[in-house]
Amino acid sequence: MSYAEIASKGPKQTPEESRRIAAPAPPQIIPNESAPSNNVSVDVDSAHVSTVVPEYSGETDxxxxxxxxxxxxxxxSARKRFQEAEDKASKEYQKGKSTTKKGAKEARDAIKHAGHELEENKDNPVVIGNAIIWTVIAATLGYNAYKQHSEGRLDWKMAGTWAGVVGLFAGADYYVSQ
Incomplete structure (x- = not known):
């Protein structure tokens, strides 16, 4: 809240108070008074700046x-920027929607293909052995990671080390399975 708003809510000044406190009115220029044109010296006592009447409205049409x-x-400008943003968002939404549909279709096809390959190789001892080994590895790593986390000793260094070990094992398993 400004000082002016607070002061306007307080008691009003009496005319006597306003006369005592108010500054004297600035001198006005008299329009018919002319400076002597042949005088070389400058009169420093004359008003060089005209003053504006206090009733003058500062805002013009x-x-x-x-x-x-x-x-x-x-x-x-704001409406234009809003419309542009709305159009861009709509385009991005449609693009994302089509990409998601395409990705979902590819994932379904990959699952069907993997299921078909698994169905063909269900009697292959290498596939059965790999399934058992990877299930045991995943369960062991998950249990030990939970234990380390519970004790507050699981950090990124340990997780990265074990991820590297799993990667090396996967590579070795791939070449042995060929």
């Missing part, structure tokens, strides 16, 4: 029109 025009331009 031109200023109001300019401000209104600027407000309309700002509104139009």
């Amino acid at each position: 031109t200023q109001k029109q300019r401000l209104q025009h600027e407000a309309e331009e700002a509104e139009a």
Whole structure:
């Protein structure tokens, strides 16, 4: 809240108080008074700046029109930016939607293909052995990671080390299974 708002809510000044406190009115220029043109010296006591009457309104119609025009331009600009953002979001949504549908279809096809390969190799001892080994490894790693986490000793270094070990084992398993 500004000082002016607070002061306006308080008690009003009496005319006597305003006369005592108010500054004297500034001198006004008299229009019919002319400075002597042949005098070389400058009169420093004459008023060089005209003063504005206190009742003069600071906002003119031109200023109001300019401000209104600027407000309309700002509104139009904001509407344009909003429309552009809305169009961009709609395009991105449609693009994401089509990409998701495409990805889902590819995933379904990959699962069907993997299921078909598994069905063909269900009697292969290498496939059965790999399934058992990887199940045991996953269960062991999961249990030990949970234990380490519970004790507060699981960190990124340990997780990275074990991820590397699993990767080396997977590579060795691939070449042995060929």
